[in-house]
Amino acid sequence: MIQLENVSVRYEDTVALHPVSLGIHEGQFTVLLGSSGAGKSTFLRCLNLMHSRISGRVRVSGFDGNWNRKALQKLRRETGMIFQQHQLIERQSALQNVLMGRFGYHSVLRSLFPLSEAEQKLGLQSLKRVGLLDKALCRVDQLSGGQQQRVGIARVLAQQPKTILADEPVASLDPATADEVLELLHSICREDGISAVVSLHQVDLARKYADRIIGLAGGRVVFDGVPETLTEAGIEELYRNRRSGTEASMADPLPNFSLPLAS
Structure with a gap:
């Protein structure tokens, strides 16, 4: 479980x-819903401590201590990332890209050499699960675009993440x-018991696949509940005045605790 306690970014x-302050439960398919600039990407990057300007406390799987370099490496190894532009x-080749999901398990020097046969097989199995085994050797x-995003999902599968x-x-x-693509990601997470937090701006997809929707507007959580409770009025609030509430004066109270992030 991931627990956020007064987490903010300024x-x-x-x-x-x-x-x-909220918790992300194990095995849950959570959708962050909101317009561009609502704070979804910022929220996501707080979950694996990718922001250097985080205030507040992040707990992961009961760990509540100093996020030193070793702890951060473990957290990010267990957290797979999928991006809009595929990265x-x-x-x-597709297989070479997928095998990059294994780099977090090796030193920089070791990653310069071919990976083990077992990891090669894991990469192929990951491509098979997303329906691209026949494209393994294709550039x-x-x-x-859809196939490239499937390669991105396969890369995450090769990483064997918890989230x-x-x-x-x-x-x-x-x-x-x-x-x-979203149906594929949803089914894989269900089959493997993987927790997922997915940012979207399409309301119909959020309602179709989410166990829980967290709605953001202007950097604030304005909705948190199951899809059935998201009303038309709630949707209007999410997409009205996109940047409303983002600007704040320096007098706004913020938590004093800063996470010690590795360089």
């Missing part, structure tokens, strides 16, 4: 995320492909 006189090396730039964070993973895809 850039000089702008609050990107106002203080929030793949296009000149390399990524020869694949469609998956996905930042607008279907925003660049057409509606039909977006639904297929």
Whole structure:
């Protein structure tokens, strides 16, 4: 379980995320819903401590101590990331990209050499699960956008994470492909018992796949509940005045605790 206690993010006189306290439960498919600039990406990056300006406390799987370098490496090894723009090396094959999910388990020097046979098989199995085993040796730039995002999902599977964070993973895809990719991600998380936090701006997809919706607007959590309780009035609040509430004066009270992040 991931627990946020008064977690916020501030850039000089702008609050990107106002203080929030909530828990992300194991095995839950959580959707962050809101317009662009609502704070979804900022929220996501707090969950694996990728922000250097976090205030508050983050607890993961009961760990509540100094987030030193070793602890951070373990957290990020167990947390898979899926991105809107895929973040793949296009000149390399699908399999080579997938095997990058294993780099967190090795030193920099070891990662320069071919991975073990067992890890190679894991990479192929991951591609098979996303329906791209026949594309294993194809260069990524020869694949469609939807196929590239499936490679991104396979890379995360090869990482064998406990949690998956996905930042607008279907925003660049057409509606039909977006639904297929999100359905694939949802089914994999269900089968493997993986917790997922996925940011979206499509209300219909959030309602279809989420166990829980956390709605953000202007850097504030304005909704937190099951999809059935998200009303039309709630949706209007999410998408009205996109940047409302983001600006804050320096007098706004913020927690004093700062997470010691590794360099």
